Structures are given as structure tokens and as C-alpha cells.
Amino acid sequence: MVRWEPGAGGRLREAAMELYVERGFEQTTVAEIAQRAGVTARTFFRHFADKREVLFAxxxxxxxxxxxxxxxxxxxxxxxxxxxxxxxxxxxxxxxxxxxxxxxxxxxxxxxxxxxxxxxxxxxxxxxxxxxxxxxxxxxxxxxxxxxxxxxxxxxxxxxxxxxxxxxxxxxxxxxxxxxxxxxxxx
Amino acid sequence: MVRWEPGAGGRLREAAMELYVERGFEQTTVAEIAQRAGVTARTFFRHFADKREVLFAxxxxxxxxxxxxxxxxxxxxxxxxxxxxxxxxxxxxxxxxxxxxxxxxxxxxxxxxxxxxxxxxxxxxxxxxxxxxxxxxxxxxxxxxxxxxxxxxxxxxxxxxxxxxxxxxxxxxxxxxxxxxxxxxxx
DNA sequence: AGCGTGATGTCACTTGATGACATGACCATA
DNA sequence: TATGGTCATGTCATCAAGTGACATCACGCT
Incomplete structure (x- = not known):
């Protein structure tokens, strides 16, 4: 059994793009991005320095x-x-x-x-x-x-x-x- | 008796410059800037949109x-x-x-x-x-x-x-x- | 004296961001 | 097979940025 799906960074990028489009940038929280990607908010910040950086990978x-x-x-x-x-x-x-x-x-x-x-x-x-x-x-x-x-x-x-x-x-x-x-x- | 000293914006600018020099930008909190200027943190954000803007008045x-x-x-x-x-x-x-x-x-x-x-x-x-x-x-x-x-x-x-x-x-x-x-x- | 205005204070709250520590799958190697 | 290390993640606690709602009170005007 896998402990976690690989490719968290990519999933976070996708999820962030989607949510930024759906509700706008400030209206989406890191927690929501992380949830959609199936990880924790803490993990988000391990892949990207901040909420903006995810768009500039x-x-x-x-x-x-x-x-x-x-x-x-x-x-x-x-x-x-x-x-x-x-x-x-x-x-x-x-x-x-x-x-x-x-x-x-x-x-x-x-x-x-x-x-x-x-x-x-x-x-x-x-x-x-x-x-x-x-x-x-x-x-x-x-x-x-x-x-x-x-x-x-x-x-x-x-x-x-x-x-x-x-x-x-x-x-x-x-x-x-x-x-x-x-x-x-x-x- | 005056309720508050006028020129809060200018004092905040001064205080921010000083503190940014003394300890660096991230190491100084808005609360500290406000305190040095003799106002509240809330007042800082009434004069400047965020912690950076104070340098670009x-x-x-x-x-x-x-x-x-x-x-x-x-x-x-x-x-x-x-x-x-x-x-x-x-x-x-x-x-x-x-x-x-x-x-x-x-x-x-x-x-x-x-x-x-x-x-x-x-x-x-x-x-x-x-x-x-x-x-x-x-x-x-x-x-x-x-x-x-x-x-x-x-x-x-x-x-x-x-x-x-x-x-x-x-x-x-x-x-x-x-x-x-x-x-x-x-x- | 009464009244509105404007700058401020106070309080409560959300969210971004970070540090410390635990966990468990995977891998190498004895 | 067992042992140990590594790496990505989870969990928890905490701080600081930023915002909304409401109260306060000096000042000027009528």
C-alpha cells in the first residue's frame, strides 16, 4: 500500500491553477489547494515557498x-x-x-x-x-x-x-x- | 490635551526605515513599527496597505x-x-x-x-x-x-x-x- | 450646547508561513 | 531476513500579516 501518491508537486500546481481560475487568487486558501491535491497545507509549503510561487514553477x-x-x-x-x-x-x-x-x-x-x-x-x-x-x-x-x-x-x-x-x-x-x-x- | 500626535504617517515611515535598517525587514514586525511611532498596528494598516508599502510612499x-x-x-x-x-x-x-x-x-x-x-x-x-x-x-x-x-x-x-x-x-x-x-x- | 467628522484604539478573526517532531514506505547492505 | 538510513509526508503549535466591526474622543461648525 502506498503511503502517498507520487507527484505531489504537479498535483499542487494543477489544483492551484484550477482554484485560482475558479475563485480567484485571494479567495482560495492554501488549505484548499492542498486538499484538492490530496496533501496537507504543510506539504504545499514544502514544494513551494509561498502561495504565488506555485504559478512560476x-x-x-x-x-x-x-x-x-x-x-x-x-x-x-x-x-x-x-x-x-x-x-x-x-x-x-x-x-x-x-x-x-x-x-x-x-x-x-x-x-x-x-x-x-x-x-x-x-x-x-x-x-x-x-x-x-x-x-x-x-x-x-x-x-x-x-x-x-x-x-x-x-x-x-x-x-x-x-x-x-x-x-x-x-x-x-x-x-x-x-x-x-x-x-x-x-x- | 491632544488625543493623538499628528503626522502618524510620517512617523511610521521614519520608524519603519529605522527598524528595517536595524534588524532587517522580516525581523521587524508591524507592531514594533507602530509602537515606535506611537500608534497601533491597526493604524499602520490605515496608512499603508502592507508592510512593504511604507518604503514606497x-x-x-x-x-x-x-x-x-x-x-x-x-x-x-x-x-x-x-x-x-x-x-x-x-x-x-x-x-x-x-x-x-x-x-x-x-x-x-x-x-x-x-x-x-x-x-x-x-x-x-x-x-x-x-x-x-x-x-x-x-x-x-x-x-x-x-x-x-x-x-x-x-x-x-x-x-x-x-x-x-x-x-x-x-x-x-x-x-x-x-x-x-x-x-x-x-x- | 449640540452635532457631525475623522483619525485612532480595541477586539476578534482568518490566513499565510515556519519550526519541531513523528511516521512509515522504500532502499541498501550486512 | 534484519537493520538502519533516507525522504516525503503528517501533525501540532505558534507567530505575524492583514481585515472587519465597533467604540472613542478631540475638533470644528452651526
Missing amino acids: GSDDLLAALTRAVAEAPAEASPMTVVAAVLDVAGGLLGQDHERTRQRQSIIEAHPELQERELIKLARMSAGVAEGLRERGVPAPEAALAAEAGLAVLRVAFGGWVSASDPGDLRVAMRETLAALRKVTAS | GSDDLLAALTRAVAEAPAEASPMTVVAAVLDVAGGLLGQDHERTRQRQSIIEAHPELQERELIKLARMSAGVAEGLRERGVPAPEAALAAEAGLAVLRVAFGGWVSASDPGDLRVAMRETLAALRKVTAS
């Missing part, structure tokens, strides 16, 4: 992929070229599962606490990319600027892609938005 | 100043020119009181919860500027990009200015950083 993987993309970019590439490569990777990873992403994003946009968490995750991405650029020999301010510019592109492109009724490839949107950024900043 | 004024700067920019100015004007205003307001700002920032940087709050405040600035640009007739994606680019400049310039041992005028740093952004994105 994949972000560590994304960060890792982005920093890898920085490291693996051609040595002669300019900082913005590296950032473009990073955006391509990000677009590939974020641009799957439009419907699910859209649902998740609508939860986040309805709750400032969740937006805060999302913003700090994105800030960590930017910081990670900047650090990677510095390790490639890019001077610190230039690295930070390139990374922040990339973040600007990502935010705008992703926002448009999520809210689009007929979304194309997010990577394409990223490239177009990067081009638009170049045009805007040049004016 | 001026941000509404800043946002208002920035949106005003957008509205008051010359009609023929390009989006990035408007953003440059906004950055000048931001630099003027944020660039006072280096020592106090530095202290406040060191508290924020030591606590992710506070970084989250700061990021959402900045995101609101960006959103406000973008909205102002749209009201000037700038197409939505371009407006968002210009505002986000401005935010990138602000973050990098402000970060450098805060950590500088001998800070110059933040507005100058803003202009230089904006020029650097133009150079970086153009590569």
Missing part, C-alpha cells in the same frame, strides 16, 4: 536555458546579437501552449501580487543574461543595458502574443519587436 | 510627475524624445538625497519582497508613460517599447548612480545611459 528552467544561450553564442557576436539569440530561445520556450499560457497570464494580470512575482522572475532573467554577457567580456553597463533592452522586447512581444486571438510564432514576434525597438530608440 | 507623486512630463512635451517630439524628457524629470526627482536613497536602496536590495514591490512600481511608471504616449497618438506597440526602453535606461542609470561613491547629477547619468542604449541597440 518553470522559471528556473527558463533562466537556465537563457544563460546557456548566452554562453553558447558565437564569440564574435555583439551584445545585442547575443540578446537576439536569447530572445529566440525564450520565444521558443514561452511560445508553446498558447491557451494555457493565456489562462495563466489572465490570472496573473488580475492580481498585483502575482504581477510582482512575475516581474522579479523577469528581472532575474535580465540579471542572468547581463552576468553572462559580462563573462563574455562585455563591460558591465553595456551588458546591463543590452539585457534590459532584451527584457523590454520580451515584455512587449510576449504581451502582444498572449493577447492575440490568432498568435503566430512568438519567436517571430520577438524578432519584429527587436527591430521595432531599434527603430524607436534611433529616433 | 512617494511613488504616486513620481508617477504623476512623469505622466505630466509626457503630456507637456512638445507636440512634435518623437516618442524617444518624450522619454528623454521623462527621464530628465525622473532624474531630477530621484537624484536628490543620495545618502538617504542609498540607504533605502540597500534595504530593498537585501529583501526580494521589497524588490518585487519596487519592480511593480517601476512597471506602473512604464505603463503610465506608455499610456501618455498613446494619448499623443503614438501607436501602442511603439509607445510600449519607448516606455520600456526608458525604464531600461532608468534602471541602469539609477543603479549606477546609487552605488557610486561620488555620484554626479542623476540626470546627466540618464542622458549618458540613454546614449549608450542607442549605441548598444544599434549594434
Whole structure:
């Protein structure tokens, strides 16, 4: 006889998504999430640092992929070229599962606490990319600027892609938005 | 005899800053802040929505100043020119009181919860500027990009200015950083 | 004097979050 | 087979954040 079903983390993620959709974020308690997942509230907090974190489970993987993309970019590439490569990777990873992403994003946009968490995750991405650029020999301010510019592109492109009724490839949107950024900043 | 000393909000801000410096953010309770300010914990929450907000009291004024700067920019100015004007205003307001700002920032940087709050405040600035640009007739994606680019400049310039041992005028740093952004994105 | 208003205090309560300890399935190894 | 360790979980206790409801009382106005 099993003492507990495996995969508690995944079940908690599912349950949380469902409940956040059904009643909203503040209206659902951790106890309810845990109950639906068949575990205790205490177990919830062993899998996720807090009630918000459950919506941002994949972000560590994304960060890792982005920093890898920085490291693996051609040595002669300019900082913005590296950032473009990073955006391509990000677009590939974020641009799957439009419907699910859209649902998740609508939860986040309805709750400032969740937006805060999302913003700090994105800030960590930017910081990670900047650090990677510095390790490639890019001077610190230039690295930070390139990374922040990339973040600007990502935010705008992703926002448009999520809210689009007929979304194309997010990577394409990223490239177009990067081009638009170049045009805007040049004016 | 006065029933209570006026200026509870200001006293709470002072007390919170002091305690956050003395023991760190999580180690100080709202009850302690309130006690030092001579009020009740309940009163703290009447002045500030939560324990973090007390560090971001001026941000509404800043946002208002920035949106005003957008509205008051010359009609023929390009989006990035408007953003440059906004950055000048931001630099003027944020660039006072280096020592106090530095202290406040060191508290924020030591606590992710506070970084989250700061990021959402900045995101609101960006959103406000973008909205102002749209009201000037700038197409939505371009407006968002210009505002986000401005935010990138602000973050990098402000970060450098805060950590500088001998800070110059933040507005100058803003202009230089904006020029650097133009150079970086153009590569 | 009477009256409303506004900032505060008091109390009770829910919920998020954490520490300490117990439990029992699973695994390796003697 | 037995023994012991590990790991995920449960249980219990506790603290602190945050909120709603109601009382209080100085002040200004009429």
C-alpha cells in the first residue's frame, strides 16, 4: 500500500491553477489547494515557498536555458546579437501552449501580487543574461543595458502574443519587436 | 490635551526605515513599527496597505510627475524624445538625497519582497508613460517599447548612480545611459 | 450646547508561513 | 531476513500579516 501518491508537486500546481481560475487568487486558501491535491497545507509549503510561487514553477528552467544561450553564442557576436539569440530561445520556450499560457497570464494580470512575482522572475532573467554577457567580456553597463533592452522586447512581444486571438510564432514576434525597438530608440 | 500626535504617517515611515535598517525587514514586525511611532498596528494598516508599502510612499507623486512630463512635451517630439524628457524629470526627482536613497536602496536590495514591490512600481511608471504616449497618438506597440526602453535606461542609470561613491547629477547619468542604449541597440 | 467628522484604539478573526517532531514506505547492505 | 538510513509526508503549535466591526474622543461648525 502506498503511503502517498507520487507527484505531489504537479498535483499542487494543477489544483492551484484550477482554484485560482475558479475563485480567484485571494479567495482560495492554501488549505484548499492542498486538499484538492490530496496533501496537507504543510506539504504545499514544502514544494513551494509561498502561495504565488506555485504559478512560476518553470522559471528556473527558463533562466537556465537563457544563460546557456548566452554562453553558447558565437564569440564574435555583439551584445545585442547575443540578446537576439536569447530572445529566440525564450520565444521558443514561452511560445508553446498558447491557451494555457493565456489562462495563466489572465490570472496573473488580475492580481498585483502575482504581477510582482512575475516581474522579479523577469528581472532575474535580465540579471542572468547581463552576468553572462559580462563573462563574455562585455563591460558591465553595456551588458546591463543590452539585457534590459532584451527584457523590454520580451515584455512587449510576449504581451502582444498572449493577447492575440490568432498568435503566430512568438519567436517571430520577438524578432519584429527587436527591430521595432531599434527603430524607436534611433529616433 | 491632544488625543493623538499628528503626522502618524510620517512617523511610521521614519520608524519603519529605522527598524528595517536595524534588524532587517522580516525581523521587524508591524507592531514594533507602530509602537515606535506611537500608534497601533491597526493604524499602520490605515496608512499603508502592507508592510512593504511604507518604503514606497512617494511613488504616486513620481508617477504623476512623469505622466505630466509626457503630456507637456512638445507636440512634435518623437516618442524617444518624450522619454528623454521623462527621464530628465525622473532624474531630477530621484537624484536628490543620495545618502538617504542609498540607504533605502540597500534595504530593498537585501529583501526580494521589497524588490518585487519596487519592480511593480517601476512597471506602473512604464505603463503610465506608455499610456501618455498613446494619448499623443503614438501607436501602442511603439509607445510600449519607448516606455520600456526608458525604464531600461532608468534602471541602469539609477543603479549606477546609487552605488557610486561620488555620484554626479542623476540626470546627466540618464542622458549618458540613454546614449549608450542607442549605441548598444544599434549594434 | 449640540452635532457631525475623522483619525485612532480595541477586539476578534482568518490566513499565510515556519519550526519541531513523528511516521512509515522504500532502499541498501550486512 | 534484519537493520538502519533516507525522504516525503503528517501533525501540532505558534507567530505575524492583514481585515472587519465597533467604540472613542478631540475638533470644528452651526
